[in-house]
Amino acid sequence: MNYLLKLGGVSLDRSKIRRKAKVRPSINGILGIISFSTRIPVKRYITIEEMSSSVIIWPYIGLCIGVIAAIIFYILTYVLNLPSYLTAALIYCFIIWFTGFNHIDGLLDMGDGLMAHGTPEKRLEIMRDSMVGTGAIATFFIVAILTILSLASIPVNYMIPSIILMELSSKVSMLTTMVFGRLDSKGIAVDMTKGIDYKVLLFTIIIALIISYFLLQEAGLFVIMAATICGLYLSNLADKSFNCVTGDIMGASNEIGRLIALLFIIINLNIIV
Numbered sequence: 001m002n003y004l005l006k007l008g009g010v011s012l013d014r015s016k017i018r019r020k021a022k023v024r025p026s027i028n029g030i031l032g033i034i035s036f037s038t039r040i041p042v043k044r045y046i047t048i049e050e051m052s053s054s055v056i057i058w059p060y061i062g063l064c065i066g067v068i069a070a071i072i073f074y075i076l077t078y079v080l081n082l083p084s085y086l087t088a089a090l091i092y093c094f095i096i097w098f099t100g101f102n103h104i105d106g107l108l109d110m111g112d113g114l115m116a117h118g119t120p121e122k123r124l125e126i127m128r129d130s131m132v133g134t135g136a137i138a139t140f141f142i143v144a145i146l147t148i149l150s151l152a153s154i155p156v157n158y159m160i161p162s163i164i165l166m167e168l169s170s171k172v173s174m175l176t177t178m179v180f181g182r183l184d185s186k187g188i189a190v191d192m193t194k195g196i197d198y199k200v201l202l203f204t205i206i207i208a209l210i211i212s213y214f215l216l217q218e219a220g221l222f223v224i225m226a227a228t229i230c231g232l233y234l235s236n237l238a239d240k241s242f243n244c245v246t247g248d249i250m251g252a253s254n255e256i257g258r259l260i261a262l263l264f265i266i267i268n269l270n271i272i273v
Contacts, residue, residue, distance in 0.1 A: 036102070164215060169261035234252065
């Protein structure tokens, strides 16, 4: 398929030409995003169009997940008096379980695809394969161990806002990857991107920056900017490696965005404190 379109002598990538986003959040759409993002059951029929028009609320679903994880942290730390590394591991396990392992699955698939040699088409085929290879296992191990170690390294008095912020940041990273990457030709990703464009993303990032400032002041601002850059980098990496951004890449962006957020929280707290 020819993805290039020439206008006035300039070649444009048709896969990156986006129509104006259809932003019409609805009860059905929000429930669909909640059902897709968590293990909370929603027993009603929801169309993909309703979900895509409510994509703008995804960061706030992340906030809610972060609040739940922060409550669990409080119980583990102040009620059960568990050590920091065990608490960090349990929080991470809870988050990936509560989100249905959807984003972890994307991280695993991306790891296999990036490890493969050959053309972008061949890598994309391997990424979509149901088999789990060495690249998937290694990628998950690196991200998981660094996430747990980073969580355990944050001072206990900053943990609650940090947990909330890391989940907000993960969704900012994912939405950024959604917007800036080439559109996949099939799969759920191409439908979900209909609910967001550059303007909607900019509005979302501005709101995220405001929330992050209330959570961690100046450090929070740097964290959201880092998550945005992470999303940009992964969209560019996907374009080069697979010729498109798929749902797997978006899931991987969520997981890596969380890790980047935690690393920048630690760096900024070390500078500020």
